[in-house]
Amino acid sequence: xxxxxxxxxxxxxxxxxxxxxxxxxxxxxxxxxxxxxxxxxxxxxxxxxxxxxxxxxxxxxxxxxxxxxxxxxxxxxxxxxxxxxxxxxxxxxxxxxxxxxxxxxxxxxxxxxxxxxxxxxxxxxxxxxxxxxxxxxxxxxxxxxxxxxxxxxxxxxxxxxxxxxxxxxxxxxxxxxxxxxxxxxxxxxxxxxxxxxxxxxxxxxxxxxxxxxxxxxxxxxxxxxxxxxxxxxxxxxxxxxxxxxxxxxxxxxxxxxxxxxxxxxxxxxxxxxxxxxxxxxxxxxxxxxxxxxxxxxxxxxxxxxxxxxxxxxxxxxxxxxxxxxxxxxxxxxxxxxxxxxxxxxxxxxxxxxxxxxxxxxxxxxxxxxxxxxxxxxxxxxxxxxxxxxxxxxxxxxxxxxxxxxxxxxxxxxxxxxxxxxxxxxxxxxxxxxxxxxxxxxxxxxxxxxxxxxxxxxxxxxxx
Amino acid sequence: xxxxxxxxxxxxxxxxxxxxxxxxxxxxxxxxxxxxxxxxxxxxxxxxxxxxxxxxxxxxxxxxxxxxxxxxxxxxxxxxxxxxxxxxxxxxxxxxxxxxxxxxxxxxxxxxxxxxxxxxxxxxxxxxxxxxxxxxxxxxxxxxxxxxxxxxxxxxxxxxxxxxxxxxxxxxxxxxxxxxxxxxxxxxxxxxxxxxxxxxxxxxxxxxxxxxxxxxxxxxxxxxxxxxxxxxxxxxxxxxxxxxxxxxxxxxxxxxxxxxxxxxxxxxxxxxxxxxxxxxxxxxxxxxxxxxxxxxxxxxxxxxxxxxxxxxxxxxxxxxxxxxxxxxxxxxxxxxxxxxxxxxxxxxxxxxxxxxxxxxxxxxxxxxxxxxxxxxx
Numbered sequence: 001x002x003x004x005x006x007x008x009x010x011x012x013x014x015x016x017x018x019x020x021x022x023x024x025x026x027x028x029x030x031x032x033x034x035x036x037x038x039x040x041x042x043x044x045x046x047x048x049x050x051x052x053x054x055x056x057x058x059x060x061x062x063x064x065x066x067x068x069x070x071x072x073x074x075x076x077x078x079x080x081x082x083x084x085x086x087x088x089x090x091x092x093x094x095x096x097x098x099x100x101x102x103x104x105x106x107x108x109x110x111x112x113x114x115x116x117x118x119x120x121x122x123x124x125x126x127x128x129x130x131x132x133x134x135x136x137x138x139x140x141x142x143x144x145x146x147x148x149x150x151x152x153x154x155x156x157x158x159x160x161x162x163x164x165x166x167x168x169x170x171x172x173x174x175x176x177x178x179x180x181x182x183x184x185x186x187x188x189x190x191x192x193x194x195x196x197x198x199x200x201x202x203x204x205x206x207x208x209x210x211x212x213x214x215x216x217x218x219x220x221x222x223x224x225x226x227x228x229x230x231x232x233x234x235x236x237x238x239x240x241x242x243x244x245x246x247x248x249x250x251x252x253x254x255x256x257x258x259x260x261x262x263x264x265x266x267x268x269x270x271x272x273x274x275x276x277x278x279x280x281x282x283x284x285x286x287x288x289x290x291x292x293x294x295x296x297x298x299x300x301x302x303x304x305x306x307x308x309x310x311x312x313x314x315x316x317x318x319x320x321x322x323x324x325x326x327x328x329x330x331x332x333x334x335x336x337x338x339x340x341x342x343x344x345x346x347x348x349x350x351x352x353x354x355x356x357x358x359x360x361x362x363x364x365x366x367x368x369x370x371x372x373x374x375x376x377x378x379x380x381x382x383x384x385x386x387x388x389x390x391x392x393x394x395x396x397x398x399x400x401x402x403x404x405x406x407x408x409x410x411x412x413x414x415x416x417x418x419x420x421x422x423x424x425x426x427x428x429x430x431x432x433x434x435x436x437x438x439x440x441x442x443x444x445x446x447x448x449x450x451x452x453x454x455x456x457x458x459x460x461x462x463x
Numbered sequence: 464x465x466x467x468x469x470x471x472x473x474x475x476x477x478x479x480x481x482x483x484x485x486x487x488x489x490x491x492x493x494x495x496x497x498x499x500x501x502x503x504x505x506x507x508x509x510x511x512x513x514x515x516x517x518x519x520x521x522x523x524x525x526x527x528x529x530x531x532x533x534x535x536x537x538x539x540x541x542x543x544x545x546x547x548x549x550x551x552x553x554x555x556x557x558x559x560x561x562x563x564x565x566x567x568x569x570x571x572x573x574x575x576x577x578x579x580x581x582x583x584x585x586x587x588x589x590x591x592x593x594x595x596x597x598x599x600x601x602x603x604x605x606x607x608x609x610x611x612x613x614x615x616x617x618x619x620x621x622x623x624x625x626x627x628x629x630x631x632x633x634x635x636x637x638x639x640x641x642x643x644x645x646x647x648x649x650x651x652x653x654x655x656x657x658x659x660x661x662x663x664x665x666x667x668x669x670x671x672x673x674x675x676x677x678x679x680x681x682x683x684x685x686x687x688x689x690x691x692x693x694x695x696x697x698x699x700x701x702x703x704x705x706x707x708x709x710x711x712x713x714x715x716x717x718x719x720x721x722x723x724x725x726x727x728x729x730x731x732x733x734x735x736x737x738x739x740x741x742x743x744x745x746x747x748x749x750x751x752x753x754x755x756x757x758x759x760x761x762x763x764x765x766x767x768x769x770x771x772x773x774x775x776x777x778x779x780x781x782x783x784x785x786x787x788x789x790x791x792x793x794x795x796x797x798x799x800x801x802x803x804x805x806x807x808x809x810x811x812x813x814x815x816x817x818x819x820x821x822x823x824x825x826x827x828x829x830x831x832x833x834x835x836x837x838x839x840x
Binding site: 002003004005006007008016066069070071073074075077078080081082084085088091092093095096097099100101102103104106107108109110111113114115117118121122125126127130134137166167168169324326341342343344345346348349375378379381382383386 | 464468469470471472474475476477478479480488534537538540541544545547548549551552555558559560562563564566569570572573574576577580581584634637638641642643644645646647648808810811812814815818819822825826829830832833836837840
């Protein structure tokens with residue numbers, strides 16, 4: 001519509017965002033919690049003059065830099081890349097609203113990188129006190145980065161009063177801000193401990209040192225567990241009504257809600273019975289199990305956080321199909337094919353006779369051959385549906401979803417989204433365009449499977 | 464198809480900063496990004512060639528440079544955020560369509576950057592001062608691989624940014640790479656926008672010069688353990704490299720200006736007052752060469768090396784300003800960039816500037832601690 005839609009076969013473009021974002025989150029939380037771990041533990045090891053622990057912390061700092069400064073930082077850039085490609089209108093709105101939030105975050109990112117390199121490369125050459133201070137500078141900068149980014153991502157789920165009062169601070173301090181900062185800070189502490197446990201279990205041979213690591217990291221991880229629980233509860237309380245309604249509406253979210261509770265419970269229990277009660281249990285297998293469950297819980301949490309925004313990308317601001325709600329009346333009048341920048345260019349190029357006085361010429365539209373109707377329907381599918389649905393095959397493919405329905409039934413369904421499918425963006429175009437889309441969907445819908453005994457005669461539909 | 468049809472209407476969210484502020488930070492950020500980025504774009508290739516075929520000092524430089532690469536890449540990536548942020552803020556109508564039309568190539572940048580960056584670490588970790596044999600063949604291959612990947616990344620970037628300002632090419636790219644009006648993301652600008660090639664090559668020439676400036680800066684300030692012989696070699700080699708870079712820049716730049724600039728852009732850039740900027744941009748890369756020639760004749764000092772590096776930074780800044788003016792001319796015929804509706808977010812803007820200044824103080828404090836520690840050891 002506003003921008004060319006990026007067609008990604010099978011997976012859909014926005015699923016790439018989800019993929020990159022989840023991978024990034026698993027490392028970026030460690031970048032925050034791991035920084036705090038290094039600052040606190042280096043100070044402790046200097047205070048106790050624990051040379052072996054210091055040697056371990058230095059090894060951990062190298063692992064930390066290799067993972068966070070390279071993979072963490074570049075996947076962070078990758079999110080930015082993918083949102084611009086797969087969700088350009090929402091990205092435009094976010095950047096024009098929060099450019100100074102991102103700019104401030106960039107300053108803290110520079111500080112993070114400079115302090116991380118100095119902390120590691122100048123280990124043993126800086127006075128102990130200075131070394132610890134630089135560790136703390138990193139930890140603080142990383143946490144402020146988390147706060148700044150969370151203000152923007154939380155805005156997407158619930159912008160609060162922003163639609164009526166479009167100022168930076170109203171958007172930034174949205175209802176979801178504090179719950180998500182608490183939950184993400186907890187997630188950072190917990191995930192960092194799980195990373196530390198796996199790294200220590202693999203790299204420390206001395207059992208006493210391993211137990212020390214086990215004991216030292218349990219408190220932040222349990223504190224993280226409490227913060228995740230509290231932040232998660234706050235997240236639920238401050239969800240907009242549509243998001244609360246989405247949770248029980250989608251089967252996948254029902255399963256995921258159960259899974260996240262179960263996986264989180266496993267991690268909490270493993271932390272309590274492992275490092276807390278029995279620090280000597282810290283074997284590579286046990287630590288890997290905890291980290292895998294931790295990854296699972298965080299990944300599912302991120303998926304749910306994204307999924308409940310339906311039918312919006314930014315709640316009440318940008319719809320899932322890259323249309324602004326305030327544009328709906330105009331598009332209902334002119335049609336999407338004539339009203340969108342790129343759809344209009346397509347029609348002007350291929351079917352110039354169809355546009356008259358900035359609108360679709362309905363008489364000429366009615367006279368189109370079926371193949372042309374299907375072709376135009378496919379354009380509408382790309383610009384209206386492909387955000388969330390693949391075509392005939394792939395992620396949430398729409399073809400199988402309309403199996404067995406006639407074009408008229410499909411058209412009625414499309415036009416009635418506003419009443420029957422609140423979690424989908426309402427139809428933005430004209431009824432005639434819905435007919436074009438219905439023709440396309442009918443063309444890609446598979447037949448019912450054969451060989452099923454249903455106890456009666458097959459239904460004769462009006463196909 | 465009239466390309467103007469493909470340019471979307473203005474955003475419903477007003478510009479949150481004054482136009483001059485956006486332009487200033489875009490150019491400043493790009494200049495900051497250019498310096499380290501040039502060192503991976505051309506510098507790593509030079510270092511790998513010197514490792515493969517150079518003498519003792521050449522291999523010393525190659526080793527030193529490879530060890531600096533992880534930090535240079537980190538800051539290069541980081542400083543690249545600023546110009547891209549302000550580009551997306553004010554040029555969104557052009558940046559998003561262009562990158563979507565070549566989406567797979569654009570996203571390949573980050574996919575290639577991860578192995579290239581890890582390759583740099585892997586290569587650098589295999590380098591030891593006291594090992595005359597140097598890194599293993601495997602690590603050398605990794606190093607070469609990273610050097611090539613960084614050059615490919617540069618090429619893809621030039622594609623994206625050239626297509627951003629070449630709206631006239633959009634209809635052809637879109638028609639050739641679409642499914643039912645949706646972009647397949649497989650349209651590489653190099654096949655549609657002639658300026659991609661000279662821009663890429665021009666940047667490579669400038670990057671050779673930046674590498675030359677870095678060589679003398681490193682030899683003067685950070686190579687205390689190396690011999691005077693090494694420093695003399697560094698000066699001589701840097702001069703030769705800068706000469707090659709300047710000549711390369713002149714050749715590719717001439718191709719870019721006289722072979723690919725659209726008529727109206729050329730007319731404006733060769734008319735008063737823009738012609739002053741054009742002339743300075745064309746001639747300025749000669750200045751570091753002259754300074755390096757003097758440096759190699761009069762002996763090596765930290766002050767002289769710093770002047771060379773500062774001059775090269777100035778050359779990059781002039782290039783960035785010039786590039787911005789040309790980009791505005793190219794895009795300006797499709798929309799009134801400077802006339803965007805603005806509603807300034809004063810308190811976030813001021814807070815950003817305060818944090819920017821404080822951040823600089825914190826970084827300077829950390830660097831001061833490092834310098835102090837270096838002096839005491």
